[in-house]
Amino acid sequence: MACLFICMILSYLFAFIYKPYYCPKQSFLVHQQDNSAISSLGPTPKKTNLSLIVSNPVPNSVEKTNLSHIVFGIASSAKLWNKRKQYISLWWRPNEMRGNVWLDKHVKVEPNDNGLPHLRISSDTSKFKYKHKEGHRSAIRITSIVSETLRLGMKNVRWFVMGDDDTFFVPDNLVKVLQKYDHNSYYYIGSTSESHLQNIDFSYNMAYGGGGFAISYPLAMALEKMQDKCIQRYPGLYGSDDRIQACMAELGVPLTKEKGFHQFDVYGNLVGLLAAHPIAPLVSLHHLDMEANYIFPNTKDKVAALKRFRRPMKMDSAGLMQQSICYDKNRNWTVSVSWGYVVQIFRGTFLARDMELPERTFVDWRHKADNTAFSFNTRPNSMHKCQIPFVYYISTATTSAATEYLLHKTPLQNCEWQMPTPSQIEIVDVYKTPNPYLWDKPPRRNCCRILPTTKRRTMVIDVGECKEDEIIALR
Template identity: 65%
Template sequence: MSTMKNNFKDPDHLYSSWSFSKLMAFFFLLISISYLFYSLRFVSHSYECDQPPHIPTIIHQHISNIPPQEESPPQEEFPPFEETNLSHIVFGIGASAKLWKQRKEYIKMWWRPNEMRGVVWLEQKVKTEPGDENSLPRLRISSDTSKFKYKNPKGHRSAIRISRIVSETLRLGMKDVRWFVMGDDDTVFVTENLVKVLQKYDHNQFYYIGSSSESHLQNIYFSYNMAYGGGGFAISYPLAVALEKMQDRCIQRYPGLYGSDDRMQACMAELGVPLTKEKGFHQFDVYGNLFGLLAAHPVTPLVSLHHLDVVEPIFPNVSRVQALKRLSGPMKLDPAGLMQQSICYDKARTWTISVSWGYAVQIFRGIFSAREMEMPARTFLNWYKRADYTAYPFNTRPVSRHVCQKPFVYFLSEAMHDEGANQTSSKYIRVQQNPDCKWKMEDPTRIKLVVVHKKPDPHLWDKAPRRNCCRVRRTKKKGTLLIDVGKCREDEVVELSLSRTSIHNS
């Protein structure tokens, strides 16, 4: 009996199991009805197909005490970005009281009192003459630097004073400054080109912009990473702020350095800021005649000229200041095109022509390749007065000794703007005579005047760098060579067929 009893369930137990099952079924039915009701209510609202409902929308439906916003609040209007211009630049010019009387004439060549901001920093007071205040930056005396050590036996401790010009100019508290530009009292700036160069860079970042020396040995003795102060350099405002905070401590660490610009570079190295090179800043650590360098200027805007007391006047038979005044004409008409080289051929007469716009035109007998013509001719000596072509950090070519290969050089005499044709017209005349040549080919001696027509292109440096093209035009005027200079046309190349003549190699 006991075995059979264990095989059957207790009636009371069966009843309690049935009641529990019934309770669970009712509970699941209640949940299902609630879910179905909620789902029908949820889909009753309309939404766009590509915009699913999001939490803020649902919350807004349940918070009735917040009125719907019918219109968006007016957005704050920010002023449009203002491109860097001359008013954003402050010049700091290092000067010497002993040389001020003659050097100030260079500054007058490029300074615009009502448009520019800057300071000339001197070691002591100088005598001012009538008219100086209206044609020069304001003059200030540098602070005392006697506390700083200077141990270079070949230099002068004024280098410490000049190296602090950027920091001292910053402390003057001028407003809306983007760039501090450093130069010497014998530096001439082409300010429009300076602005065009600086527009390429973000003034809110750390930038140290300038160029190296034309002397390979100078760059070795000092640094290829140094911007030479005479050629000028630019420092962005935030970098000037960082420099000012640490410069005096930095200067104390380098008593053995020679000049101001190598002290500046030493501090830049400690700040971790490299030199951003722009070839248009010209230190001109050379002697003699700059003609070869200027007539084959690199394809970059001409920003500065330095050491004007050391080199010969850039135009013959005039003083240095008179030469610069002549250059100021084309500088105003078309600063972007100033000194830019163009190379072309007079195919009928088998001549090679090189135009350095606003400066000079050269005519060569025979055909020279563009590769050769874009190299500066060595009309100058290096800084150590040796005729050594390995002394330059760029390619040069020798001045030909053959009388028939010497160029006929025509220097700028005047430049004007033709409003009707919307172009500039510049004239170039030959000053020096060439020796007789026995080659049986047309002689450039007959050319007394070269006239160059060119449309100014203020956006020249907004595009990829490329030399302008020049084209020889026919003219009925005897003794005149007419040339057009301008943007190269499609497929225009500086070449002459070898079937017509052979290319000369010096």
Template identity: 60%
Template sequence: MGENNHKDQKPISYEKSNKPIFSSYASSSSSSPCSFTAIIIILIFLSYFLYSFSFISFLNPYSPSRIPNSLLVPVIRLGSGQRPEEKTELKHVVFGIAASSDLWRHRKQYVKTWWRPNGEMKGAVWLDVSVNDSVSSPSSPLPQIKISSDTSSFKYRHRNGHRSAIRITRIVSETVRMLNGTESEKDVRWVVMCDDDTVFFPDNLIRILRKYDHKQFYYIGAPSESHLQNLHQFSYGMAYGGGGFAISYPLAKVLEKMQDRCIERYSDLYGSDDRIHACMAELGVPLTRENGFHQFDVYGNLLGLLSVHPQTPIVSMHHLDVVEPIFPKTDRVSAIKRLMIPAKLDSASLFQQSICYDTSRQWTMSIAWGYTVHITRTYMPARMMEMPTRTFNDWHKRRDFTNLAFNTRPITYTDCQRPRVFYLSRVLNDSSSDMTLSEYLRHNEWNPKCNWGIQDPSDINRIFVYKKPNPDRWNKAPRRDCCRVVPTTKKGTMVINVAPCANDEIVAYSDK
């Protein structure tokens, strides 16, 4: 291209060429011809670029340059003085407990087992008429008592039901009205409904609710265990009120505004929870299903269900007056009180199953932590051990497993495979090892004779289970714990260690 010093240069001509001869310089200016050309090219390019940008903005009506400032959404950033929203706690939940004056004297004992006084929990028991203990203090082991408003003006046309269902349906609305304008309302995020014969595990309830945005419309619960109940009487899309359900507070306030009109439209429905479901359908809010809410529409022994609880925190248990006590040789309330001891030590792991094998004796062990240990002769695959055994009848008091909304299996396939059951006797926290130690004693029941050449599990009288509490287990993907038999020389005793499975650990009696 040449150098920048052109003082002595003359116009350049090209001889022997038919092309026109151009003068490279028109004057004696000191500017470079290359620099001048480059400036011209850059100006042309910039002009073209600006034109293209304005043309694209003209074609795109949503270009930022064409949106009025009044419609732009500001970007909100947390300043140095702002804190992220705190996690949902018990203080953010208000309970509406449906009760009747006829049964309250007895059923309040269930509520006492899980209610936390002194302002740790808030809510009310809604009765039809006043009872003697209708006045309660903050230190009372029971929630405050409220009397439901009169519902005699509402129509009720179901021939086999009871019109008290209307009163119970309106507890959500009356709870919202009870909170309206009070100081505590600003903290409320969820309204939780249940019956007076329902037991809650509050810490697990909070674990479930933390998964959801309380500012959105949520209706959380579970259907019945009875297929016929879901299919004919109610719906698989309905949360059963006995097992309890949670409604986000914004949704509860909207429900309160329209519920009375909605109730009038469904005078032919049977219960309170199906009326709630009908109103939710009108609002367009579906059921968010959480399997830890338990209606327990069954009769008999819950052993088969609770020993293989789903891999989710247990939230509630209903119909405790219908089923047998969950621990043998005790009354129902005392059985729940015993269960609350392991619930305080490791509520996240309560009823969670782990499976392992004693290869030296050809036994299969299944531990439902805080509740039972089962020992079965011979090897049983994990997929079978996860299935509930039929220790109960369906809601129509028939041993018809096709009337259940889940898979089940017989208690035993042969007399030799009948499991030996060990129930929780006590549990304590071992501070030296930061582990819990739970003891399970064998339940004496009919044990048929067996001619298999396998040692009888009845030789074991007690089982000790070591386990480290795991309150954060539900912040991870669900996975069953693993268990390992620990050698011991003590006669009639078995020791088992329960812990999270290793990444590549499998539960199988053979690698073949």
């Protein structure tokens, strides 16, 4: 009994000593103080809560982000509109997507423009100073597109996505990327330039506008509240995207980098870049209308060239441009498949570690072509005549699982190596089952396998997820 009495006394004392720490009123005050401290750091949206500041996973009960939750703001001008609207028509879905093209002045609306985003005229920005000697003050007008779109008061918006009128988006892949992030939090998502010097001159912390970037709704609200004053503080900056980044710096929001947004500050043959696309969804392509750039050889019509992506993009947007690497063991060839775009066959064995690096078929924005010019690892062009790849560009997408690639014929020098030549292959058939859930899993390169065939002058390849013990190696 004495022991029981002592235990009761100790339990009472323990509860009395620790009671304040569990007081509901005190706990509420702690949360009030936390919110107050956070809101004092700068502008915040109405109904501020910690989820707007701290990154949280999207609750399972919330509807997944889809195209209807995204509003596009596309920067254009009256001078370029008639040409550039052709690029927008390649990816825009009028009955599924929302957005506006922002112009500097009115343009004549053609009957075929009904399937394009709404045209709007930007507000007057003459009150803002612009001092960059090599730029154009239209950059200030474009900087305000996100805020002007927000002021339209559109409902059920989670993300604002900025792009140029010559930016080619892959909408379903954009959605897949944005689904990873909590739209109730502050997010600024995009990517940097391919050119190291461009990033040095501007910023490695900046999302380049041509490649496109996404801003979550609450962050757009915070930006709109302070943007006019922010713009006034940076009259010497060059473009709209570095002004946006300057405002993000003042809000304390870093760039969340996604590798699928492509600024393409490069010149030349883009096959080296696209054939070794990162293991990430292809979200956007930019600068494809430049005369010096081409994705398919001998294509003067840039719009017609991009149209070749529409069929594979519809079949399996998740797999578009994804590289897989395999080996023809009997003939000692290395094969690289960039699905929906190009197949390359190399004589000899190239290791996967080398094949996943883009071959420098291009130069950077300053026309440099060495390994210091780019913001990522590259490999030099194959200089030995026996190591120059045989390139097969997509020709048709025949069924929901089959794509056909035709040899791009170029003058070839005789190779003295004692092995079969890929010139005997004129057609490559690639079979791939569409997988819309590819990016719901941890990233992993697809595998490809050379299949037996009785077709003359044809190689047949199967592409799909790697099996459990499958590796990318000759032996």
